[in-house]
Amino acid sequence: MPKNKTPSLAIWLLFLGLLWFDSFPGLEAAAGKLSSIPGLYVFGDSLVDAGNNNYLPISIAKANYPRNGVDFPKKKATGRFSNGKNAADVIAEKFGLPLPPPYRSLKGPLKDKKRESAALTGVNFASGGAGIFNSSDRKHGQSIPLSHQVDDWLSIHDEVTGQIRPAEAQVHLSKSLFIVVIGSNDLFDYYGSFKMREKNDPRQYTQSMADKLKEQMKRIYKTGARRFLVVGVAQIGCIPGNRDTDSDLHECDEEANRSCSLYNEALVKMLQQLKQELRNSMSYSYFDNFKSLQDINSNPARYGFTNVTSACCGSGKLNAAMHCQLIAKCCPDRTKYLFWDRFGHPTEAASRTFVDLMLSNDSQFSSPLSLTQLVSS
Ligand SMILES: *[C@@H]1O[C@H](CO)[C@@H](O)[C@H](O)[C@H]1NC(C)=O
Ligand SMILES: *[C@@H]1O[C@H](CO)[C@@H](O)[C@H](O)[C@H]1NC(C)=O
Numbered sequence: 001m002p003k004n005k006t007p008s009l010a011i012w013l014l015f016l017g018l019l020w021f022d023s024f025p026g027l028e029a030a031a032g033k034l035s036s037i038p039g040l041y042v043f044g045d046s047l048v049d050a051g052n053n054n055y056l057p058i059s060i061a062k063a064n065y066p067r068n069g070v071d072f073p074k075k076k077a078t079g080r081f082s083n084g085k086n087a088a089d090v091i092a093e094k095f096g097l098p099l100p101p102p103y104r105s106l107k108g109p110l111k112d113k114k115r116e117s118a119a120l121t122g123v124n125f126a127s128g129g130a131g132i133f134n135s136s137d138r139k140h141g142q143s144i145p146l147s148h149q150v151d152d153w154l155s156i157h158d159e160v161t162g163q164i165r166p167a168e169a170q171v172h173l174s175k176s177l178f179i180v181v182i183g184s185n186d187l188f189d190y191y192g193s194f195k196m197r198e199k200n201d202p203r204q205y206t207q208s209m210a211d212k213l214k215e216q217m218k219r220i221y222k223t224g225a226r227r228f229l230v231v232g233v234a235q236i237g238c239i240p241g242n243r244d245t246d247s248d249l250h251e252c253d254e255e256a257n258r259s260c261s262l263y264n265e266a267l268v269k270m271l272q273q274l275k276q277e278l279r280n281s282m283s284y285s286y287f288d289n290f291k292s293l294q295d296i297n298s299n300p301a302r303y304g305f306t307n308v309t310s311a312c313c314g315s316g317k318l319n320a321a322m323h324c325q326l327i328a329k330c331c332p333d334r335t336k337y338l339f340w341d342r343f344g345h346p347t348e349a350a351s352r353t354f355v356d357l358m359l360s361n362d363s364q365f366s367s368p369l370s371l372t373q374l375v376s377s
């Protein structure tokens, strides 16, 4: 991490999940013709959190205040780390499903009806700041780590099997889409801690991330899930807060970029092995977020963006000196910016672009299947 440039960034990033998505224009043509999925279940960090952290009493990793949500229906700050919808929401829309509500919003005695219906159409378990490992933010109540998100899924799974007959439930679960967007916070933890770096070299650490993710995916698989969309980590060296603000070129942080590549390599291998171990009884689409961000960075106009270096909402150089809040500067045309805030959360326009790329059958970005192929397999 760029300790020399932005010493406090790693600390902030500990608490906020970062991941990206991208998509591409060709996608609109495909919309409406997509095979159906009965339900959408979302695991991950702030790239897909829809408001779970609002329910964590002492977490500071929240986004339920303006100007977040400025382009969300009713201009509502829901807890999403964006001006509008995130990639998981956009995927739900593409498949004609309701936006999966945050799991935590479904708890409590008066929520029975809402929980029953969401259990079947989809629930979002993601939490800003969450990692694959429990890590420090778990201890400090800042976020809901992946293992705990999977625990939450088990209770929704009980709800599903309580509502429909076993044979139906099996079909429902095997056709539903399970999205996993996580890993950036574990990388931030690693680069922010001398102790962790002393104990493991980057290769060992990123391998153990992939191993741990495999365990959690197996737990989800055991409940009947068969279709997974797994998103790799993006180039965290290229988010506004990690770029070089002292040079006119605003270069990306290469070291941060490299750690992302290492993890993605381990992730791709892990997924191949997992599928083999499960005798091909699961299928997945791995989306290469790193490559998609690189492509957008090098061809912004092709994707309709004019600004791919600065945050839309913030202040100071690259609008990345301060986080996005009520008194921050907010760019007037949010559809032209790739990044919403200094942490590199995508704007809604960027999330739509990422999802378009996921749905396009471009093997540069998805392997072994695109999202479209995954849901028609
Ligand atoms: C992480 O937390 C879960 C419960 O939320 C626990 O079961 C698990 O053992 C923890 N893992 C580690 C490595 O501490
Ligand atoms: C990020 O760094 C990697 C090398 O670590 C480089 O290949 C890549 O081009 C960088 N990304 C951008 C957008 O400059």
Ligand SMILES: *[C@@H]1O[C@H](CO)[C@@H](O)[C@H](O)[C@H]1NC(C)=O
Residues within 6 Å of the ligand: 306, 307, 310, 311, 312, 318, 319, 331
């Ligand atoms: C990108 O946005 C920032 C902040 O709004 C602005 O200062 C900068 O000039 C913009 N760059 C381009 C290339 O439009």
Ligand SMILES: *[C@@H]1O[C@H](CO)[C@@H](O)[C@H](O)[C@H]1NC(C)=O
Residues within 6 Å of the ligand: 030, 359, 360, 361, 372, 373, 376
């Ligand atoms: C992608 O592949 C699927 C299945 O092979 C096909 O039905 C669909 O038309 C393709 N979509 C695009 C945009 O090429």
